Amino acid sequence: MAYTRLNDNLLIHGSVASRLMKNLADGVRCCVTVTHFDGLVYARSAFNSSMNYRSVMVFGTARPVTDEEEKKAAFDALVEHLMPGRLADLRASTQKELNATSLLSLAIETFSSKCRVGPPDDAKRDLDEAIWAGVVPLALTAGEPEDAPDMRKDIPRPDYL
Numbered sequence: 001m002a003y004t005r006l007n008d009n010l011l012i013h014g015s016v017a018s019r020l021m022k023n024l025a026d027g028v029r030c031c032v033t034v035t036h037f038d039g040l041v042y043a044r045s046a047f048n049s050s051m052n053y054r055s056v057m058v059f060g061t062a063r064p065v066t067d068e069e070e071k072k073a074a075f076d077a078l079v080e081h082l083m084p085g086r087l088a089d090l091r092a093s094t095q096k097e098l099n100a101t102s103l104l105s106l107a108i109e110t111f112s113s114k115c116r117v118g119p120p121d122d123a124k125r126d127l128d129e130a131i132w133a134g135v136v137p138l139a140l141t142a143g144e145p146e147d148a149p150d151m152r153k154d155i156p157r158p159d160y161l
Contacts, residue, residue: 003034004081005108010058011065011074012104021102025064032106033057037138043120044131050120052135056113062104074103085160 002013010032014021024030039052065071072093079087120133145161 002078002082003032004078006074006077006105008108010106010108011078012062012106013075013078014102014104016100016102018102021104024062024104025102027061027063029059029061030106031057031059038117039138040136041116041118041120042133042136044122044126044129044133048120048122048126050116052116052118054113054115056111058106058108059110059112060106062106065103065105068098071098071103074105075101078103083160085158089158 004011012021012024012032016022033055035053035055037051037053041050041052043049065074075093075098076087079090119135122133145157147157
C-alpha cells in the first residue's frame with residue numbers, strides 16, 4: 001500500500017475495489033503502522049536477539065478524498081514522495097484513472113513512534129560464551145534502472161533516476 005504525508009495528514013492510496021479501503025472510507029477507526037528495519041541484532045541467546053528498527057503508528061478515522069482538486073494535489077504529493085522529480089515528466093492523469101483509485105486522508109493527531117538502535121543486550125552470564133554477537137545492518141538501495149523493453153531508443157534516462 002502506498003502512502004505519503006501531506007501537511008498534517010497521512011495519505012493512503014489503494015484500489016477502489018479494495019475491501020480495506022472501502023471499510024476505512026466508511027469511517028472505521030484504524031491504526032496505520034509503518035516499520036523500517038535497520039538491522040538484525042545477533043545476541044548470544046535467542047531471547048536477547050532482536051532487530052534495530054524505526055516504527056510509527058497513526059491512529060484515527062480516515063476520510064475519502066473526493067474533491068477533484070484535493071485529490072489531484074494528493075496524487076501529485078504521492079508521486080513526488082515515491083519518485084522524486086518524476087511528476088514533471090508525466091502526462092496528466094485521466095478522469096478514469098483518478099476514479100479507479102481510492103485515496104484516503106488520515107489526520108495525524110494521535111500517533112506513537114518507537115525505535116531500537118544499538119548492539120545486543122546480552123545477559124552477563126552469556127558474555128563469555130564462544131558465540132559471535134553483533135549487528136548485521138540492513139539497507140534498501142536502488143538498483144540500476146532497467147529500460148522498458150518497448151521504450152524508444154532515443155529517450156535518455158532522466159537525471160533523477
